[in-house]
Structure formats: C-alpha cells, structure tokens
Amino acid sequence: MKQFYITILLLLLFSGTGKPQSIQSSKTLTPSELLKDFEILKGVLLNYHPGLYRFQDSSTVAKLFNNAEQQLTRDLSLSEAYLIFSKFTASLKCGHTFCSFYNQSSSTKDSLFNKKDKVPxxxxxxxxxxxxxxxxxxxxxxxxxxxxxxxxxxxxxxxxxxxxxxxxxxxxxxxxxxxxxxxxxxxxxxxxxxxxxxxxxxxxxxxxxxxxxxxxxxxxxxxxxxxSRIERFELIEKKYGKQPSTLDDLWSFKLLNNETGYLKIGTFVTNKLTIDWKNFLNNAFDELNKKNIKNLIIDIRGNEGGDDEVNLVIGKKLAKKQIEFPAFKELLRYEKVSDEFRPYLNTWDNSFYNRSGQLIKLENGFYTWKKDRGNSIIKQNSKAFQGNTYLLVDAANSSATFFLTAGLQRNKIATIVGSETGGNLKGTNGGQLFFLWLPNSKIEIDIPLIGYYPMTEQPDKGINPDIEISLNFSDILSNQDIVLEKTLELINRK
CATH class of the missing domain: 2.30.42.10 (PDZ domain)
Incomplete structure (x- = not known):
C-alpha cells in the first residue's frame, strides 16, 4: 500500500534533535525579525507545500499572506507571534501544517504551554x-x-x-x-x-x-x-483513579461473548509503544480464529493515526478477499531544496532535500515519482478472519485511520459504524515532513511534502459511515456507549 500517512511518531522522535537555541521568553520580537521569519515561511510554503491551493484559490491564499504580514509590523511577544503564526497556518486548511506543540523548544514549551493557567x-x-x-x-x-x-x-x-x-x-x-x-x-x-x-x-x-x-x-x-496540566492530571488520578498514561493503555482486546470480539486501537504511533504491537494483533486474531468467533468490532474512535504499517497488518488480517485501497495521485512541488531555505529546514531523512533522479515533472507544475512507491493492493489471505467485521469511527479519524476506513469501506471488508470522520475526501498532505525553524522567533512549523489526492474530484468532507449513529446529550451524560451498543444490536439481528 502506498505511503499515504503522516507518521506522527517521527515528529515525536525528531522533536529533540537539530533545534536552534531558543530565544528568551521575555524577549520582544521586532517587526524586522518577525517579517524576516514570515518571508522564510512564505517562501517555504510557496516552493515546497503541495497543497497550498488545494482547498482555496491563489487569490485567497495571497490575502491570507497579506493579512498575516500586516499583523507582524509591530513589536510582539513570543506568545503573540505564536498565535499569529498558528492562526495563519490553520487558515491554510491543511491538517498537517501547524506550529507543532510537540516540536517547539523546551523554553518555548515552558513559556507558552506549561504554565499554571489551565482550567481545573x-x-x-x-x-x-x-x-x-x-x-x-x-x-x-x-x-x-x-x-x-x-x-x-x-x-x-x-x-x-x-x-x-x-x-x-x-x-x-x-x-x-x-x-x-x-x-x-x-x-x-x-x-x-x-x-x-x-x-x-x-x-x-x-x-x-x-x-x-x-x-x-x-x-x-x-x-x-x-x-498546570501536570497538576490537573495528578488530581484527576487521585480523585477518579488510574487514567491512561501511556500509549500501551490505548490498545486492548477482549471477547464480549462467545460470538463477538472487541479490539480497541487508540493510536497507530507504534514507535512509542512498549508492547510488541504486531504480536498483540497476531495473538488477538489467533484467538478469534481458534475460538471460531463470528464477529469482530474494531474500535478506532479517538485515533487520529500514526504509522501506516498498522493499516497493512490489519488489512492482511481481514483480507478474506483482495483489498484494493483507493488510488491516489502523489504530488510534490520541488525536486531539490534551494540553498536559500536549506539552513532553516530539518527532517529525519536527508534524501528529502534532494530528489534528483526520483521524480518526473508534470505539465501542471507538480512532480510525481518515476516509480510506483508502494502496493495499494492486499492479496487475499487464506488465514484471514472469516467473520463479520465492524469498524467504529468518529471525527478524530483524519490521517492513517481515515485511509483505513476508506479502504475497508470501499472493499466492503467492514461495516463502518459511528459518525462522519475527520480528514477530507479531497485529499491530504503528509507522508514526509520538513520541520521549519524560524530563525528569530525560533518557532517550529511542520511542512508536509507529499500531496495524496484522489484520481477523481471528491467532496470537501470526511467519510460517512455505513451506519451513522447520532449521539444525544443524555447518552453522553449517562456514559452509555451508544455506538457500541447499536453495533451489538446490529450483530444480534443477523
């Protein structure tokens, strides 16, 4: 399967390396410093971001550039600058372009994020x-x-x-x-x-x-x-008991009864797991097959995504027939990073800076790969789970989990239950990233490098489930998991 998905674990891993020194939190940033930072950001976006005009036209984006630039013409504190850059990147309507919370310097985190100013x-x-x-x-x-x-x-x-x-x-x-x-x-x-x-x-x-x-x-x-956030978490555990504190806690498997298994996968950020996630899935599916379980509920609600390999492994476990994932155009805006911007960019793979010999230029100004970079087909697996599969989804599913939902729905491998997903059928940007470090404010901004766009025009929305379940306030207040309950009702009717 093609490398559709942004690997969040790489952001987390990389966040402690290659950073410039931080500015003092009390430092005032001058207009000349801020405008220089913005000039660099603008140049990087125009030259390397594949989806700058995916959801709005060039005149709209030009206005966004101008509006942000006008706000940087006076002395600003670091917090004011962070807000302006964050609002600007959000206005680009790309789910992988933002002033990353995780990748900022330690002093920026302490100055902006870790204060004692959170609601209790x-x-x-x-x-x-x-x-x-x-x-x-x-x-x-x-x-x-x-x-x-x-x-x-x-x-x-x-x-x-x-x-x-x-x-x-x-x-x-x-x-x-x-x-x-x-x-x-x-x-x-x-x-x-x-x-x-x-x-x-x-x-x-x-x-x-x-x-x-x-x-x-x-x-x-x-x-x-x-x-503070840390104080609140400690008080929550003291008052309400143990809370999920590691990514391992977001993975679980159990049999609900003699006919139905329940697999909860709350994250695909596999490199931060201490469990052997592949072995975990092997054991879960071995138990399903050994006990001849007829139904499997896979719950990915609350899971944005992470490592796309999870999709491959799950796909193979469910491939009682061949699975063809939706075809996407993979588009890039550049072949080689210029010397002008290279000092401000970091990433985890030096090949991202120079793709000479790897790409072909298209008539529309984009580049794409000379060679197919992956397999979008999972062959039929004779040992796959043969029962009925139900995938529980919600608005959090916007990256790797979005594409898992699309693939399983398209091939009728699973019945999709829940609410409309996040993400967007018109496509997304990700897969590979530059970490842009603005030289004066020292703010870091994630810049995705590959656009993954459908072969035909699609609506500007998420994926609708096969069975949509609308929650009401009383359901939430009573702590009832209506989506799971309705899924079990659906199973019992078969």
Whole structure:
C-alpha cells in the first residue's frame, strides 16, 4: 500500500534533535525579525507545500499572506507571534501544517504551554456547548454534566468560535477541529490548553464561570483557580483513579461473548509503544480464529493515526478477499531544496532535500515519482478472519485511520459504524515532513511534502459511515456507549 500517512511518531522522535537555541521568553520580537521569519515561511510554503491551493484559490491564499504580514509590523511577544503564526497556518486548511506543540523548544514549551493557567476541569463539547467531564477544583457544584455558559464573562460559543480558527484541519471539515477542542486532560498537549490561556488568560489568577447544573433551572457564578496540566492530571488520578498514561493503555482486546470480539486501537504511533504491537494483533486474531468467533468490532474512535504499517497488518488480517485501497495521485512541488531555505529546514531523512533522479515533472507544475512507491493492493489471505467485521469511527479519524476506513469501506471488508470522520475526501498532505525553524522567533512549523489526492474530484468532507449513529446529550451524560451498543444490536439481528 502506498505511503499515504503522516507518521506522527517521527515528529515525536525528531522533536529533540537539530533545534536552534531558543530565544528568551521575555524577549520582544521586532517587526524586522518577525517579517524576516514570515518571508522564510512564505517562501517555504510557496516552493515546497503541495497543497497550498488545494482547498482555496491563489487569490485567497495571497490575502491570507497579506493579512498575516500586516499583523507582524509591530513589536510582539513570543506568545503573540505564536498565535499569529498558528492562526495563519490553520487558515491554510491543511491538517498537517501547524506550529507543532510537540516540536517547539523546551523554553518555548515552558513559556507558552506549561504554565499554571489551565482550567481545573476537563470537558466535552456537544452542539458547541461545554459540559464538565471531570472536576478537580474545590468547587463541588461542578458535577459531571454541568454546563459552562461563560468563562470570565465570555460566552462559550464565542470562545469556541475563536479557538477553532487556530486548530489545524483538512479543508472545510470542521468536525476534527471541534473534536480537537475537547479537553480530556490526557497526554502531553491538547489544543484547548494551548490556545485558550493565550487568548483568554486568567484574570487576577482566577476563572469566573457562569454555570448551570443538569436538570436544574438556576444559573450561578463561581470562581476557580487555574492549575498546570501536570497538576490537573495528578488530581484527576487521585480523585477518579488510574487514567491512561501511556500509549500501551490505548490498545486492548477482549471477547464480549462467545460470538463477538472487541479490539480497541487508540493510536497507530507504534514507535512509542512498549508492547510488541504486531504480536498483540497476531495473538488477538489467533484467538478469534481458534475460538471460531463470528464477529469482530474494531474500535478506532479517538485515533487520529500514526504509522501506516498498522493499516497493512490489519488489512492482511481481514483480507478474506483482495483489498484494493483507493488510488491516489502523489504530488510534490520541488525536486531539490534551494540553498536559500536549506539552513532553516530539518527532517529525519536527508534524501528529502534532494530528489534528483526520483521524480518526473508534470505539465501542471507538480512532480510525481518515476516509480510506483508502494502496493495499494492486499492479496487475499487464506488465514484471514472469516467473520463479520465492524469498524467504529468518529471525527478524530483524519490521517492513517481515515485511509483505513476508506479502504475497508470501499472493499466492503467492514461495516463502518459511528459518525462522519475527520480528514477530507479531497485529499491530504503528509507522508514526509520538513520541520521549519524560524530563525528569530525560533518557532517550529511542520511542512508536509507529499500531496495524496484522489484520481477523481471528491467532496470537501470526511467519510460517512455505513451506519451513522447520532449521539444525544443524555447518552453522553449517562456514559452509555451508544455506538457500541447499536453495533451489538446490529450483530444480534443477523
């Protein structure tokens, strides 16, 4: 199968190497410094980004360049510069072009991300409304399901509308962007924790909340004190018990009954796993076959993607007939990186800088590979799982998991159940990256290098499941997994 997918693990691995020294967090960036940074960013995008005009025309992109440039004509703090560059990259509508949370320098992370300015609760969004999930403040009234109406006198709808402009996503599919604004408190970074305190900082070291408890008419105000992300996680574990703290915790397999297995894969970032993931899958499918299990539910909800090899392994395990993954054009904008931009670019493979002899130039100005770079067909496997497969999906599925969904749906290998995915049928950019380090602000920006675009025109949206299940608020509040329950009902009817 072709290398469709951005390998997130490489970003994480590379984030500690090859960086320029960081600026002091208190340093003021001058217009000349900022405009020089932007000139470099603009040049890199125009010369190397394959999807700059994928979702909007050149005149629109030119206006985006001009608007961002105008904002850099005064002295700015690092946080102000980070916000401007983040909003600009988000406006390009590429889900893999952003000021990476993971790849910034340690001092930038400490200055911008790791402060004691986080809300002391986690929440889920429903219909662009914010509801408490876990509360670790001293205010007992913030029970699960309590709606946050305002924070520091700003309506939540206004907050969401503001933050979504800074969140990466492919095209005009906002489902992934909204999904990324949920706050779980897990992992190293989340978009809400990054952008909310920068845009709406605490006032007098406090967040004033206007709230409404579920099934109660009264609206009241309370104050809570901000905490750090690490402090919040520790308090969550103290109050709510052990939480998933490693990527291993996101993989599980069990038999729900004598006829149905359940495989949860919460990440494809395999290089950060301590388990042998291939052996894990081997054991799971061996058990399914040994016990003659008739149905398999694979749950990839919440999983953006990672290593595309997981798709190959899963595909082979399910290939009771040949699987043909959708064909894509693989397009690049360059053959060799110029000396002008080379000092500002890092990556994990030096061959990305010079592709001489590997490409052919197309009439539309793009390049593509001389040789086919992979196999988009998985041959029939006589030892594949022979039962019925159900794939549970949601808006998080936007990279490798997006393509897994597309391949299994196209070949009718699995019944897709859940909600519309993230990602975009018009294509995505990724596979290989440059890490662009702006010389003055020292902000890092991920630049994808390969465009993966469908052979025929597709709509600007995610993948619709075969069976769409809409959640209502009571389902979420009751902690019912309606998607899983409906899938089991579907199985029982067969």
């Amino acid at each position: 609760f986690t929440f889920f969004l429903f219909d662009k409304k914010m509801f408490i999930e876990k509360n670790v403040s001293d205010v007992e009234e913030l029970k699960r399901g309590t709606e946050i109406l305002e924070i520091n006198n700003v309506p939540v709808a206004t907050i969401i509308d503001s933050l979504i402009q800074y969140v990466k996503g492919d095209g005009n599919n906002n489902l992934k962007r909204l999904n990324d604004l949920n706050l779980s408190g897990l992992g190293k970074f989340e978009a809400f924790d990054i952008f909310y305190p920068l845009l709406f900082p605490p006032i007098n070291n406090s967040y004033s909340l206007k709230v409404k408890q579920p099934d109660k008419p009264n609206i009241f105000k309370i104050n809570v004190n901000p905490i």
